[in-house]
């Protein structure tokens with residue numbers, strides 16, 4: 001007979017956590033392969049994305065089918081998407097318009113015919129756009145090279161038209177988020193699938209090579225067809241994606257005190273998500289000022305000043321979780337930065353710390369096998385329970 005989490009007291013749950021920490025199932029084959037997991041996990045590249053196998057093991061070990069799982073700092077939705085694949089209800093939230101667009105697309109993907117109709121809708125909407133001087137001026141922005149340096153002039157005009165449709169919210173068809181996530185993925189890369197000259201798929205490094213015309217609609221459609229080629233499992237439960245500050249979640253959802261588990265991975269110390277994602281954020285409307293000012297509203301910048309910003313995080317989590325609900329925090333730590341200590345101390349004022357696992361990743365870091373913060377030497381999982 002399967003024992004559900006609800007039936008475990010804290011001591012039994014602590015035993016389960018320590019067995020999980022000793023076994024680290026996500027480090028064993030086939031879960032240790034970078035390629036493991038549903039192909040939609042890679043819908044759009046994102047610096048700082050969690051390994052899907054960690055999400056899979058956390059969700060499958062510590063939650064039940066039908067549970068409501070939330071990630072208030074969801075990035076591109078790895079944890080909520082894995083929850084949806086495993087038959088859990090899920091809510092993904094992120095303040096970044098890029099991350100939120102991609103996670104919305106993943107937790108509630110359209111059918112192929114809906115997505116292809118939406119891409120036709122994008123083509124129609126783009127044909128209505130007359131580019132203005134301010135559209136063209138926007139292409140002079142850039143962090144290592146300008147946007148203009150990335151594209152053949154005719155591709156650039158199409159990118160600017162698509163961007164205007166995005167910013168004006170003109171694409172309302174079912175599957176619109178999926179179209180945007182697919183387009184955001186092909187915005188830059190190192191192979192012909194990408195719209196840009198040769199760059200890098202995760203971080204847009206200064207582009208090289210010839211300026212070749214690559215059509216936005218054609219490349220986006222190809223991406224969609226590939227992304228939706230594998231059917232989702234029958235257990236898949238579509239989830240909900242939200243774009244906003246986690247602090248607004250209690251007013252954005254109707255599920256106060258009903259969330260069974262919050263599973264999340266806050267920014268590691270020293271990471272930023274705006275600069276490595278600058279070209280995709282530019283597409284989503286970010287200007288130079290946003291990289292300087294708007295980014296200050298994100299935890300990755302706030303936590304360099306004080307860990308106390310996480311008090312808000314715990315307050316919000318306490319409002320959303322049901323009594324005895326689980327809060328799991330995946331966080332990296334270096335030898336000097338002790339974000340994990342700050343998070344553990346702050347959490348225990350409102351939650352019961354039931355267990356913790358520690359994974360030494362110094363060797364993985366040395367071999368460049370991780371995409372997490374470069375100073376990280378260990379990964380921690382903090383398991384709290386709501387009083």
Ligand SMILES: C[S@@+](CC[C@H](N)C(=O)[O-])C[C@H]1O[C@@H](n2cnc3c(N)ncnc32)[C@H](O)[C@@H]1O
Nearest residue numbers: 049050073074075076078094095245246298299
């Ligand atoms: C380490 S990443 C999460 C990665 C995620 N697990 C994934 O697999 O994609 C942390 C996320 O926190 C988000 N974030 C930072 N401050 C936030 C805030 N105030 N409200 C909501 N999200 C925020 C960042 O935009 C970033 O995507």
